[in-house]
Amino acid sequence: MFITMTSLEKLLARMHSRHFATLASSGTIGLIAAIRALSLNGKRIGVPNNVCLSVPQAIIYAGSTPVYLDVEVDSLGLSPDLVSVRDDIAAVVAVHSYGRMCKIEQLESICKRKGMYLIEDFSVAQGASGING
Numbered sequence: 001m002f003i004t005m006t007s008l009e010k011l012l013a014r015m016h017s018r019h020f021a022t023l024a025s026s027g028t029i030g031l032i033a034a035i036r037a038l039s040l041n042g043k044r045i046g047v048p049n050n051v052c053l054s055v056p057q058a059i060i061y062a063g064s065t066p067v068y069l070d071v072e073v074d075s076l077g078l079s080p081d082l083v084s085v086r087d088d089i090a091a092v093v094a095v096h097s098y099g100r101m102c103k104i105e106q107l108e109s110i111c112k113r114k115g116m117y118l119i120e121d122f123s124v125a126q127g128a129s130g131i132n133g
Helices: 007-015 027-037 054-061 080-084 104-114
Strands: 044-048 065-069 091-095 117-121
Touching: 027 054, 027 117, 044 054, 054 065, 054 091, 080 104, 091 104, 104 117
Parallel strands: 044 065, 044 091, 091 117
Antiparallel strands: none
């Protein structure tokens, strides 16, 4: 099946310097779809310990296990240093929260090096600036 991006998805992808963006009816549904698409059923997925209930709930609904990880004070996002020493997780959900960007470039580099999936969640930070990466 060939799926095309809508003009809004293209705009969001450009706005966040990404190759693509996908809209969903809710952030929870989007996370469930991403986790299932990556075949992470039964795997452990790292999430920020300050995240709303919907994120770990989506992970559980998708058949995986959330693992709470500490956040940094400056970005309020996942600590790249802590993610880099974890060998027990298959993926992380990098949540940009409170209008702040987490250190996504550092997290992306760590995940590539360790063979972890990186799911980026912009649900509550659309248009945020000041990337801390």
